[in-house]
Amino acid sequence: MGARTMDIILRAQGVDLFYGEQHAVRSADFTLARGEVAAIMGSSGSGKSSLLYCLAGVLPPTNGSVSFDGVQLSALPDTELSALRRERIGFVFQYGELLSELTVEENAALPLRLAGIDKARAHVIAAQLLGRLGMGDLLRRRTSKLSGGQSQRVAVARALVHRPDVVFADEPTGALDSTNAAHVLDEFLQLARSQRTAVVIVTHDAAVAAKADSQYTMSDGVLAQRVMA
Numbered sequence: 001m002g003a004r005t006m007d008i009i010l011r012a013q014g015v016d017l018f019y020g021e022q023h024a025v026r027s028a029d030f031t032l033a034r035g036e037v038a039a040i041m042g043s044s045g046s047g048k049s050s051l052l053y054c055l056a057g058v059l060p061p062t063n064g065s066v067s068f069d070g071v072q073l074s075a076l077p078d079t080e081l082s083a084l085r086r087e088r089i090g091f092v093f094q095y096g097e098l099l100s101e102l103t104v105e106e107n108a109a110l111p112l113r114l115a116g117i118d119k120a121r122a123h124v125i126a127a128q129l130l131g132r133l134g135m136g137d138l139l140r141r142r143t144s145k146l147s148g149g150q151s152q153r154v155a156v157a158r159a160l161v162h163r164p165d166v167v168f169a170d171e172p173t174g175a176l177d178s179t180n181a182a183h184v185l186d187e188f189l190q191l192a193r194s195q196r197t198a199v200v201i202v203t204h205d206a207a208v209a210a211k212a213d214s215q216y217t218m219s220d221g222v223l224a225q226r227v228m229a
């Protein structure tokens with residue numbers, strides 16, 4: 001087995017997803033190495049989010065297989081699949097999806113608290129990451145009182161705080177203006193790379209995709225890798 005093979009964290013083979021008659025993902029093959037940043041582009045309704053749900057173990061594919069660090073997701077009982085998602089995967093969504101009644105540091109510390117780490121220690125780790133994202137002065141603020149860019153920074157901190165193997169990001173800065181989006185994305189990718197967390201990012205923005213190690217397009221449910229220049 002070559003080094004490249006051993007470094008694979010996620011592998012999907014022949015993944016199909018149907019919603020009733022709707023064939024949203026068509027025989028997708030996808031391989032992600034540890035620490036790799038992969039961008040998926042494609043028009044609205046082409047199946048990008050659906051593919052992400054399959055890769056992240058949120059939806060079981062109708063056909064095909066997804067393995068995470070060599071383990072077939074379909075072979076895991078629900079409790080183990082939930083634990084894997086919680087401990088080894090992070091998510092960033094378009095609108096951040098924070099818990100608005102919790103503070104900045106409580107939101108960012110959540111994955112650590114769910115992993116059983118005590119509050120004081122979880123908050124120290126979260127605060128350190130938030131500081132690197134320029135949020136060090138807002139730790140005690142409720143997230144309902146944040147701007148869009150600030151909210152996305154908290155969402156990024158929460159996705160990375162437990163040092164997951166993979167973060168899935170679905171249009172993570174789609175709700176931000178272009179300057180803010182570029183800043184948050186740069187910070188996100190820099191942090192992910194610094195801790196060797198692989199990222200699968202869905203984006204409409206070619207400038208974002210250009211920052212990835214590998215690029216894919218999705219069209220009518222069909223995933224294709226773009227050959228990089």
Ligand SMILES: Nc1ncnc2c1ncn2[C@@H]1O[C@H](COP(=O)(O)OP(=O)(O)OP(=O)(O)O)[C@@H](O)[C@H]1O
Binds near residue numbers: 022024050
């Ligand atoms: N829960 C669902 N039930 C039925 N059809 C669905 C469901 N979710 C998505 N679809 C359909 O599956 C196809 C793929 O949707 P999906 O959301 O994956 O596309 P997308 O590329 O992520 O789009 P967007 O960029 O607009 O988010 C679309 O035709 C959509 O209407």
